Amino acid sequence: MATATTPLVELLRSRYSVRKFLPAPMSASDIQGVLEDAQTSPSNSNTQPWAVHIASGAARDAISEGMLTAYGEDRTSADFTSGYGDGLYAERAQRHGATVYEVWGVARSDTEGRDEVVRDNLRFYGAPHAAFLFMPVLGDGVRTAGDIGMYAQTFLLSLTARGFHGIPQTVLGMYADVVREVLGVPEDLKLLFGISFGTADPAAKINDLRMHRLPVEQSATVHEMPATGSSLTADRECGKP
Numbered sequence: 001m002a003t004a005t006t007p008l009v010e011l012l013r014s015r016y017s018v019r020k021f022l023p024a025p026m027s028a029s030d031i032q033g034v035l036e037d038a039q040t041s042p043s044n045s046n047t048q049p050w051a052v053h054i055a056s057g058a059a060r061d062a063i064s065e066g067m068l069t070a071y072g073e074d075r076t077s078a079d080f081t082s083g084y085g086d087g088l089y090a091e092r093a094q095r096h097g098a099t100v101y102e103v104w105g106v107a108r109s110d111t112e113g114r115d116e117v118v119r120d121n122l123r124f125y126g127a128p129h130a131a132f133l134f135m136p137v138l139g140d141g142v143r144t145a146g147d148i149g150m151y152a153q154t155f156l157l158s159l160t161a162r163g164f165h166g167i168p169q170t171v172l173g174m175y176a177d178v179v180r181e182v183l184g185v186p187e188d189l190k191l192l193f194g195i196s197f198g199t200a201d202p203a204a205k206i207n208d209l210r211m212h213r214l215p216v217e218q219s220a221t222v223h224e225m226p227a228t229g230s231s232l233t234a235d236r237e238c239g240k241p
């Protein structure tokens with residue numbers, strides 16, 4: 001487990017998405033510490049466009065219930081579209097789905113099992129807290145969304161550094177109206193995604209999953225590599241749990 005003194009590289013490599021949490025809540029001061037860390041995130045022209053709502057206790061339960069009801073009624077209210085097209089990224093997403101469902105023991109044809117996985121998402125995977133990352137839509141929203149991504153990664157790394165974990169969830173953004181209504185968030189703030197967070201369940205097999213990463217060379221092109229210096233190596237080449 002990472003601690004606040006864990007060197008950064010080790011910290012980066014020890015973060016992963018948790019899909020089963022223990023119910024024990026974090027302390028208010030731990031959550032405040034994470035929020036203060038996340039607030040250091042960079043943003044376009046220092047606009048800091050994130051509007052973050054943390055739901056715990058009764059608010060968390062009401063959102064989960066509302067989302068589960070909306071899911072049951074096939075009533076989504078996403079502020080942003082999603083989808084991966086039908087090429088390379090769709091293939092990667094399918095591979096990801098296959099890996100996760102395999103660990104869960106849910107077959108492709110098992111519609112009930114898949115349904116339950118979505119419901120588990122909407123129960124925040126058992127996490128006692130959820131952060132909802134809202135943003136104003138400025139222009140086409142892309143730069144603002146980039147800023148929210150910066151914030152989210154700092155938030156996740158801060159959790160890891162403090163011995164906790166989280167998982168960003170686009171699925172939570174599919175029910176933006178439910179979240180807005182329960183938390184009283186104004187209509188002009190749009191929900192990009194949520195992060196469920198708390199303490200990872202160490203006994204859950206799903207939490208042993210470490211997702212594969214492409215070799216660096218497939219993502220980054222280094223022009224005029226310096227003759228000496230540190231080397232970039234991905235230590236997560238294989239997705240073995």
Ligand SMILES: Cc1cc2nc3c(=O)[nH]c(=O)nc-3n(C[C@H](O)[C@H](O)[C@H](O)COP(=O)(O)O)c2cc1C
Pocket residue numbers: 015016017018019096121167168169170171172193209210211
């Ligand atoms: C913006 C964003 C949205 C995501 N949405 C979901 C989600 O709805 N449900 C889920 O189980 N995982 C979700 N994930 C987690 C990804 O599947 C995960 O980050 C990816 O497979 C890499 O694994 P790792 O986070 O364990 O390194 C999301 C991740 C990001 C960054």
